Amino acid sequence: MSLTPNKLKRTSMVLIGTAVTAATLAAAALPASAEENHDAPAGYSVKTFSAVGNESGPDDITRLGDSVYVSFQNGVGALGEPSATGTAASTIQQYSLDGKPGKSWQVTGKVDGLTADPARHRLLLTANEDGNSSFFALTPDAAKPLTAYTYSGLTHGGGTDAVTVTDGKILVSASHPADTTGPAAYSVDLDGTTAKLTPLFTDNASATLANGAHAGTKTTLALALTDPDSNTVVPSAAPRFKGNFMLDAQGDQQLIFAANLGTGRQSLQALTVAQPLDDTVFAAKAGQTLWITDPANNKIHAVTGPFKAGQAISTVAPDSGPTSLDTLDLRTGSLTPIKELTNIHPKGLMFTGPTQDEQRGQDTDQHGDNQNGNNQ
Known part of the structure; x- marks a missing residue:
């Protein structure tokens, strides 16, 4: 079978060892602010900013304080294999809210999950979604910013992908499972240099x-999940599944909503969607900005427009053809393309407010301690 770019994400190649290294790089001298898109569609305002230097393949995006952070995967393989040019590390790039580049860090492997943990003023990262997976904490202002962790209790046979922080708990997707009997998601306890994993529910759990x-x-x-991918927590503004942990099973075309996660009252619901989805995010309030990574163009877009409180926006990632930005109906699972934004080829998504105070409010509402798409 020939492999499309989206299917490559879900396909293992060769298993290689991975060494954990990091180097903090100096800020790059690029344009001081984002480019205003003067051809923006009616009703929307689009600001676009670029990769720094040779970094490529923007994926997850998150906000910590007054900075936005983007993971650039640089062509590294799903098991940490070096790119065609020999690059073995992803780049975490900092931007100001107006697009000015800041610091950057190199992290060995393909960084798949990236989210903020504002309570501890750090970023949390996962690398290598298909195997050889690692976990990192990155504190941007620390003298030694990057801490690497080795997993304990990773039992599903694959790697880890998206990461969410909610109510002080760290949750990760159990990606690329060996079969459909292992954990679909874990909670993470960081102890020394070990990331201890506890299963939350399995790929073959029962769901309504x-x-x-x-x-x-x-x-x-x-359930018979084969492709746990992104995750997030549904905000109270959403019309359905308020407060639920949402796991996207991309290749299975299902969204799994878990209420009372990790307790004796835990229950699951499965929403079937017509196409594979990558990130899905929710507007906690009306008028928020939708941030989008666009690996096809190696850009990041900040979009303001008629987004409503509770609105769900998804990256549709068909097995062939370009990705698209769609509105998701949480009652029916139907997807409606946002026709005004068809020039954007989305990957990672994030909703955020314009001010730090509003951001703190959304952090508490949507993710406990965190706001992110890979979500969000």
């Missing part, structure tokens, strides 16, 4: 149907 002919009934199905 959230849409379709039997939606709202007690009919349950045994």
